[in-house]
Amino acid sequence: MSKKKVTIRDVAKHADVSIAAVSYVLNNKEHKVSEDTVALIHQSIKELNYIPSISARGLVNNTSQLIAVIIPQTEEHKQLVFQNPFYSEMISNIEATVRHDGYHVLLAGVEKGKSYLDISVSRNLDGAILIGIYPEELYEECKQANIPIVLVDSYIHDHYFANVGIDDEHGGYIATKHLIDNGHTHIAIATGSIRRDGVVEKRFLGYKRALQEAGIAYRSEYVFGESVSFEHGHDTGCLIAKDFPEITAVFATADVMAFGIIRGLMENGLSVPDHISVIGFDDISWAHMFFPPLTTVRQHIANKGQQAAQLLLNQIRSNKLLSTEEKQVIVPLEVVSRSTVRKLNG
């Protein structure tokens, strides 16, 4: 039924050489094999339609040409957090870059019990990219696997890991400042849970700094922190519309949330930006498709994905002799002004 798999042995036989010879030309080693033989072998490979087995190869040199991309998953359904297009965009770019170098992407979430380590060693991963923040233990496991790892948007500072991220505090700052510069003084912030140190907190800190710098009093009632989701945005949009008439602007620490806020506001008869201004964060590709087009702080996601992938590939190839400094990448931020922020008193 299933036509026998063609192996290196078949090729060797067909070309009437040793399998070593075939292996050498396969890996075009500097090992000496005459032009003629090389051609002959290539010929046989073509004719037999030979494709080397990555498993077999991996067995001997501890390699898999596979890199894992780990992204968070929802608590309830254990599904990858794909509602936020941020992840899709990252992955899409990571995949494209690594594929270009002959690697493939293993996409996975991390289960509670099943450790990351399992998949890493059982599959002989060549590297991994972890997007987001995970429980402390996971990072320890990662180190044990002893393969190059790049962390994206995690504030774990351990010389073992490479990092690509953004200056979230600064991001929070320029977002808020943009609002202030447009005359707003009653500015709310919608964000995720601030308990955990990380992205969310930094952006929040930036928000506070901008406020302070402008001499605007910080009010804890104006921070709506729960989860980074459309739903939470929607809830706070409704809340603001109903109970906070004095608020004229809100900074959402993720575009998805901004969408939710705008939606909640609209449902309650408030229009954006006429009644309330909203600024997002990320600039996912949907930001400009939304109506009204979302003003947001852009963190060139595509670029971020590419950099993460490239950083990983470099480590893999260079056998991780990269210095700690070389392993830190901060991608730049900028606010892109579209249609959801209105100038006050203008």
Next chain:
Amino acid sequence: MSKKKVTIRDVAKHADVSIAAVSYVLNNKEHKVSEDTVALIHQSIKELNYIPSISARGLVNNTSQLIAVIIPQTEEHKQLVFQNPFYSEMISNIEATVRHDGYHVLLAGVEKGKSYLDISVSRNLDGAILIGIYPEELYEECKQANIPIVLVDSYIHDHYFANVGIDDEHGGYIATKHLIDNGHTHIAIATGSIRRDGVVEKRFLGYKRALQEAGIAYRSEYVFGESVSFEHGHDTGCLIAKDFPEITAVFATADVMAFGIIRGLMENGLSVPDHISVIGFDDISWAHMFFPPLTTVRQHIANKGQQAAQLLLNQIRSNKLLSTEEKQVIVPLEVVSRSTVRKLNG
């Protein structure tokens, strides 16, 4: 540096048994090994933190615990088509279901030159799910790889493949009928390129049938067929606003396109649904988040993903003795009425 990998041999030595014994308990084979020894071996596995190598295992029994999910990629940047959340939602569900059974997902696009076959045989894939439509040759290759494959939304009818899809013609029909039932008679359709037989054409056919059935003349000027993207939607939205004042409703064969249309319309001063009604297709999770919430025909995407995954797993486990009938899944469709379609003359 890198602590030596612990192998089955280490476990055997530690438990003072043969490696065969270890292997047997690992695969809890029916082979007889005493309770005591089993316990002993499990103990050793725990202590040494042993994790079997999938590559090694795969080498002997032609397996990889890996399934590939292939999705289309953009021509220009060779990036996965992730702008459309449809794919994210599918993948997320596929990943969750197969992981539950110990499989992992290899996410990839298909390059022009690099054949799918390469990755399939070199990686010893256990199965694959192809989402969307691909060049004819690809399917031939797939068959050669000789592993279970499920096709999603492809109108390839070959007994080799399992299929999960929807009745697109019917979908096009009910979408259009919904518009007609609401009193519309000048109905445009925005869709992808209709040349290729497949999803796009079927929906288009359904559109025509509904028109005909209602005694409405089909007008070719009303079909805007180019590509399934926000941009194309946007373009046709603008076009309709400017040059087709008589059109009162449009059927977009994908939600992303519907969003684009609405945006184009709005930019030209037309509001939805007051001036023009729009119905989408897919019911991606963003459909209800959009403003105004999109009326669309729902194809339970999560369910679709799960079914596809389950179908594949069944084939893998049952050593593909599934009959042709068992390999066809059609998921049901329904129009979900939200806020973008208005009743005319009401």
Next chain:
DNA sequence: ATATTGTAGTTAAACGGTTAACCAAAGGGA
């Protein structure tokens, strides 16, 4: 002439598992 070096290969031992075939000891009829 002998020794040295280079070229173009080949042999065989890993890599980490699986599994068919074999074996030893104990228990159970007859």
Next chain:
DNA sequence: TCCCTTTGGTTAACCGTTTAACTACAATAT
């Protein structure tokens, strides 16, 4: 007592590659 099972293992071949070590021969150097 002898033979037959059953139980609980072990041995060794094999899966498809890589690669260090070896060989054989020709050419060059001494």
